[in-house]
Amino acid sequence: MSRRRDPVERADQESTDLYDVSTWEPRSAVDRLSYGVYRGINYGLRGIVLLVALGITLLLLVQPGYLVLEQPLLGIFFGLSIVPAAVLAAFIWYTDITSSEPLGLLVATFVLAVLFATFAAIVNSLTGPWFERFGAVGLVFFFFLIVGPVEEAVKLLAVRVFAYRSDSFDAVIVGAVYGAVAGLGFAAIENAIYIASTVAEAEIGFFAAATGITTVRALVGPGHVLYSAIAGYYLGLAKFNPQYAGPLVVKGLLIAAVLHATYNSTVQVVPDVAAALYPITPELAFVGYVIVFDLAVGYYLYRKIARYRRTYDAVRGDTRRSSQPELTEFDPPSR
Template sequence: MQRKRDPVERADDGSTDLYDVATWEPRSPIDLVACVVYNGISYALQSIVIAVALAITVVLLAQPAFLVFDEPFLGVFFGLSVVPAALLAAFIWYTDITTNEPLGLLVATFVLAVLFATLAAVVNSFLSPWFDLLPLIGGVLFFYVVVGPVEEAVKLLAVRFFAYRSDSFDAVIDGAVYGAVAGLGFAAIENALYISMEVVQAEAGLFAAATGITTVRALVGPGHVIYSAIAGYYLGLAKFNPQYAGPLVVKGLLVAAFVHATYNATVTLGRDVIAATTALPEGLALVVYVIGFNLVVGYYLYRKIARYRRRYRAAEVDGRDSPSPELTEFDPPKQRQQR
């Protein structure tokens, strides 16, 4: 969006110095001091947020760390629980038809998502008892008012902190890539916490308990990747449509939070309905429902990415004298930059 200009600047032919009249850039010592103070406050606030999140993360991960120290096999289960989510995030990264994203930014987004996930855990834990006071509808309201919005917001914050500001974030689809990585980070720490709690509460058969909860968390993880990739896609749209940035970010969060909360609110009912109508065991019915839900929501994300890829290819063809043969969906195009 073109920068708005004051009437004095618009009327000037460029021959007049309008510094401190209608334009400004740091020149004087006080200007430089102002810039330093502003940047200091900005970075200080970011540092405080990260420091608080880090402290909470250390506290929450203390139990999983001690468990792994006593029972090293649990570390394998922590890793296995994020394999499906990692594969899905890798697939979304692969579908980025523009340029490779820097590994440093991907890692930073993952780590920030891990840290900020603990902020969501604190908020959820603090507000949950208040919703428990509401009979019948309290749990459902909690999912739609707190869990969905808060968890999707902290994942998007992980993208917004660094990746969004980078020059490497140079295409709308990059938002989906970084959003998927943030979802992976969130799933990783959430899975570790759930598995450790289940193992601690198990009276006997730690291996069986770890296997069961790891299977469940492995199914849930891809959902986090899909939800935050959707929100991230709209964050990408916001970056390149600054006049509508606010509404676009809100739209992405609303969509992601709604599908996230809908999953939480319906997963038990969906499992029971499938088990009752198909005579499947509850465990298998849960697998069917979770995979089915993720496929439906994932198809929504897939269509957005596929449409972007088609338009990107069309734009490349329009810029050349002779078009190349059309590629099948998600085949690696020869024209892809840096890949």
Template sequence: MAPQRDPVERSADDSVDLYDVSTWEPRSAVDRFATLLYAGLNYGLRTLVLVATVAITLSLLATPAVLVADEPLLGVFFGLSVVPALVLAAYIWYADITTSEPLKLLVATFLLAILFATFAGIVNEIGRYLLSPLPAVIGTLLFFYLVVGPIEEGVKLLAVRVLAFRSKSFDAVIDGAVYGAVAGLGFAAIENAIYISGTLAELDSGMGLFTAATGIATVRALVGPGHVIYSAIAGYYLGLAKFNPEHAGPLVVKGLLVASLFHATYNATVQVAPGLIAGFHPAIGPEIAFVGYVILYDLVVGFYLYRKISRYRRTYSDVRVTADADDITPERTEFDPSHR
């Protein structure tokens, strides 16, 4: 769309100087100063936010780094805790039937999700404080549905939006699911590191430390795939938004709404459902009930995502077959009746 022009500019010819009338460019010293000041504020603010984000992220990773330095084997637990999420993200990447995404963009999205996770942590703490005066059940539900779900899914989607979304490589709707999954993987990685290190920092070194690490790493390994699934759903709708600009806003909101609801519902139910499941039979212990519920929940929500990806893949294949068939025009020969 051509930029809108003032009536004077539309009517005047090139011989008329329209500076400060209907057009403008930096001419005077004040103009140039204003331009430099704007650039400084614009890029300076971005730089300040980036530096602050990196600083906060490094401070959050200080405890895991110290633990690994003291007990290098603990690094294995940090790595193992993200393996299920990594496998799931790799599957979504593999399911992309279109062109493969550049590795540098995938890595950048992963790192951006780690950085932006700090914003979620800060907002979560503020939200927890503001809702603390409410009754426990109401405050907890509001915290999950109004703070944790929207904020965490929002920052993961932001990690896709600021870079990968703007790239020419983001050339298909399904690419949104791929980058969303990678953002979820990055978020899960730093969240797992913080949770595991926070628990282990309170313990003394020795075999008890590794026993605790095994338990908490197992729990976080189960939680990680959820982050990948939720943000892949939001990312899929971001992909739809890119190719449907007239409905981009509602599509992004829908993606965030669906992902946030799934995320918040998991947080709200995982504290109650395993206990109810364990109560059905004495042989079902709390640990088995927890593992079973998390896997079942991820399978249900994952099926929602799977159906969207499968439909896209199926339609993509059908359209390509049809297009190829339509493009095949037999070459005429001298034996054709209509040949001249």
């Protein structure tokens, strides 16, 4: 969308210096000072947010850090817990038909998601007890009003800070790639905290506790990747449709948050019902439900990516065909 212009600028034929009349650029010492102060505040606030997030993250990781020193094998379980999510994120990255994203931006997005996840952890821990007083209904509201929106928002924020501003963010589908990476970072820190706390509090053996919780977290991780990839796709649409940027971001967050909250609200109920109705164990019912739910969400995302890829190929093909000169009666026909 082109920049809006003042009537003076629209009427002028670029023959008049309109500085401080209807256009502006840093020229004078005051201009440059104002520009510098603005940039300082802008980057300073982002720096403060990052430092706060880093501090909270380090505090949350103190316990897992000590456990890893005492039980070095726990680090292996941390890594294993994000393998399925990492494979899914890599697949979404592979589906980007436009270009390869810079490794530095992918790593930065992952790290930012790890840091910003702590904000969600604080909000969840502060508001959760209030909703829990209302029983199962309160938990459902907690998932839909707090957990889903907040967690998906912080993951999208991890994309918005750096990757979104980069020139490498040059296609709608790129939003899904960075969203998936942000979901992977969120899943990584969440898995580490869950595994460490479960092992620390378990009364059974180390390997039994670590294996059980790692399996559960490995199943949960891909969901984070899918939800934030969907929100990221709409963030990509927002970048290239600035007149509707706000509604598009809200739409992506709404879809991701509702899917996230629906999973959280049903995962403790549906497997138990299935186990009661069919001759299967609760554990198998849980695994089956998580896989089916993720497949359904994944199919929704896959259809969007596949449609983008088909359209990209079709448009590129039309462009290549239209760029070829038409034959005249003097040119031999191609065979």
